[in-house]
Structures are given as C-alpha cells and as structure tokens.
Amino acid sequence: MLSERLLIIGSGPAGLTAALYAARADLEPVVISGNQLGGQVSITYEVENYPGFPQGTTGPELVELMQKQAERFGARVVIDEVTEVDFRHGSPFAIKTYGEMYEAQAVILCTGASPRRLGVPGEDLLIGKGVSFCATCDGFFFRGKDVVVVGGGDSALEEGLFLTRFADRVRVIHRRDSLRAGETLKRRAGTNSKMNFVWDTVVEEILGNGRVQGVVVRNVKTNATERWPTDGVFIYIGHYPNTDLFRGQLEMDDRGYLIPGPHQMTSVEGVFAAGEVQDPVYRQVATSVGQGAAAGMRAERWLAERS
Numbered sequence: 001m002l003s004e005r006l007l008i009i010g011s012g013p014a015g016l017t018a019a020l021y022a023a024r025a026d027l028e029p030v031v032i033s034g035n036q037l038g039g040q041v042s043i044t045y046e047v048e049n050y051p052g053f054p055q056g057t058t059g060p061e062l063v064e065l066m067q068k069q070a071e072r073f074g075a076r077v078v079i080d081e082v083t084e085v086d087f088r089h090g091s092p093f094a095i096k097t098y099g100e101m102y103e104a105q106a107v108i109l110c111t112g113a114s115p116r117r118l119g120v121p122g123e124d125l126l127i128g129k130g131v132s133f134c135a136t137c138d139g140f141f142f143r144g145k146d147v148v149v150v151g152g153g154d155s156a157l158e159e160g161l162f163l164t165r166f167a168d169r170v171r172v173i174h175r176r177d178s179l180r181a182g183e184t185l186k187r188r189a190g191t192n193s194k195m196n197f198v199w200d201t202v203v204e205e206i207l208g209n210g211r212v213q214g215v216v217v218r219n220v221k222t223n224a225t226e227r228w229p230t231d232g233v234f235i236y237i238g239h240y241p242n243t244d245l246f247r248g249q250l251e252m253d254d255r256g257y258l259i260p261g262p263h264q265m266t267s268v269e270g271v272f273a274a275g276e277v278q279d280p281v282y283r284q285v286a287t288s289v290g291q292g293a294a295a296g297m298r299a300e301r302w303l304a305e306r307s
C-alpha cells in the first residue's frame with residue numbers, strides 16, 4: 001500500500017493543472033492517468049480557443065506541455081486505471097488501481113466524460129470497423145472515402161472538418177434543422193465543398209458485415225427511411241460523465257455529474273472534483289484548467305488546515 005498526501009484521478013487538463021498547483025505546494029501529487037493519458041483533448045486535433053496560442057495548437061501538444069510543467073515541480077503521472085474507491089470512511093481514502101493500492105489524505109477527481117453512443121443496431125459491433133468517436137485517431141483510414149458524421153454541435157463540425165482532409169465526402173446528419181455549433185465552425189463547415197448537411201434526420205441502424213457499409217436513416221418530419229452506402233460513421237452526440245466508480249458515495253445529479261459545493265469540494269470532505277466530471281455546461285479546456293487550479297489550491301489548504 002502506497003501512502004500519498006494527494007491523489008489525482010484523471011490526466012486531462014483539469015487533472016494536470018490540479019497537479020501543477022499541488023506540486024508547486026510541495027504535495028508531490030500522484031496522477032493516475034486513466035485509460036486516456038491527457039484525457040479527451042489528447043485526441044482532439046486542433047485547439048484554437050485555449051488562450052496563449054494565437055495560432056492554435058494541437059490537443060496532444062497541449063497536454064504534453066501541461067504534463068511536463070506539472071512533472072517539473074514534482075508531480076508523478078502513473079499510467080494506470082482506478083478500479084475501486086472508498087470514500088465512505090473519510091480521510092485517508094483507499095484507492096485501488098489495476099497495479100497498486102493507495103491510501104491518500106486528499107483526492108481530486110478529474111475523470112472527465114466519455115462520448116455517448118447512439119444505441120442503434122450495428123453500432124457496438126462495428127466500433128473500430130468504421131464506427132468511430134475520434135476523427136483524429138481514425139480519420140487517416142478514410143482517405144478518398146465517404147463518411148457520415150452524426151450530431152450538430154461543435155464536436156460534429158470540428159471533427160467533420162478534420163475528416164474533409166481525408167474523405168471525399170462528409171455528410172453531417174443532424175436530428176434538427178439548425179445547428180447547435182458556434183458561428184465560427186458553422187461558417188467554416190458551410191463553405192467547405194466536401195461537407196454536406198442532412199437535416200431532420202436520425203441514424204436508425206449501422207449496416208455492415210465486419211466493416212461499415214452503410215446506414216439506415218429516417219427523416220423525422222416525413223418518417224421516410226433510406227439506406228445509404230458509406231464507409232464510416234463518426235458519432236458526436238455529446239458525453240456522459242465518468243462517475244460509475246463513485247456511485248452511492250458522492251452526490252451527483254440525475255445525469256451522473258458530480259455536484260461539488262464551494263471550492264470544488266464534493267459531498268465528502270477531502271474529495272475534490274474538477275473538469276467535465278462535474279461540469280455539464282462549459283466543458284472547455286480553459287474552464288477545466290480553472291477548476292483544476294481551484295481544486296489543487298483548495299486541496300492544499302484543506303490538508304494544511306488538518307495537519
């Protein structure tokens with residue numbers, strides 16, 4: 001059993017920023033990476049709205065810099081996943097990972113969120129065989145091909161635009177007739193000749209035998225269904241928070257987002273939360289970084305008051 005003052009669960013912008021602040025306060029925090037080192041932004045190609053990068057940057061570059069900065073002050077990033085937590089008995093908390101048992105005086109939860117699935121036939125079977133939630137990871141395999149993107153938010157447009165680098169045609173299928181995405185992305189997508197929009201339409205089935213070959217779509221206004229051949233289905237219909245591990249131990253809303261009180265403290269003293277795991281609204285790198293900084297500072301103060 002390893003004994004730590006502060007354990008941070010999750011290595012996205014919130015977790016790495018909490019680690020930076022805690023490390024600068026000499027807490028030698030341990031960051032458990034989770035299954036995606038760097039979190040969601042590490043699989044985002046372009047980041048244009050994080051301050052300090054006037055020309056934009058890439059997700060992997062940004063989180064690599066954040067990790068290096070936290071490590072420079074003594075944070076330790078461990079590639080591992082948490083499998084069990086016990087917050088029921090107060091501090092010190094017991095945390096089990098695949099590789100280790102920890103006891104931590106304080107914990108910051110930065111487990112983020114994961115992409116939602118459509119829940120239609122064919123989707124689960126064809127993940128990795130043409131169904132994807134990550135254009136940055138898989139776009140390259142669709143050079144010269146036809147793909148569809150499902151969703152009408154910023155992610156659908158941003159990732160759809162990225163796919164136009166490779167695919168010959170990118171059809172964005174949206175369930176309404178107006179986009180949720182912001183104006184800049186809307187403008188760019190609207191003027192990209194490889195991108196088309198299909199309005200008022202939902203995907204009802206993904207077709208393919210070992211590889212995506214098409215989709216069944218339904219127009220929600222006319223109820224007409226059609227089968228369209230396509231090579232890839234990229235799904236961007238929002239996220240759900242990664243809080244399964246904390247169910248029954250911490251207060252959460254009906255969608256499963258943690259509800260922190262003042263200063264990022266959850267319903268258990270000494271357990272803090274930052275980033276998308278507790279933010280269904282803003283969900284930006286910039287806001288996650290701010291929440292991570294607050295959680296790191298507050299955890300340090302909480303530990304100091306107790307000792």
Ligand code: NAP
Pocket residue numbers: 049118150151152153154155156158175176179180202236237238239281282283284
């Ligand atoms: P989002 O804004 O929640 O958009 C999800 C989209 O999926 C919506 O258009 C929604 O339709 C649609 N949808 C939801 N459930 C569906 C279903 N079952 N079937 C079909 N369509 C469905 O999610 P997001 O695009 O991932 O963005 C999340 C947050 O990250 C947002 O705050 C966004 O601004 C931010 N973000 C920002 C950037 C950027 O600034 N560059 C890039 C990516 C993400 P409705 O519109 O009808 O609800």
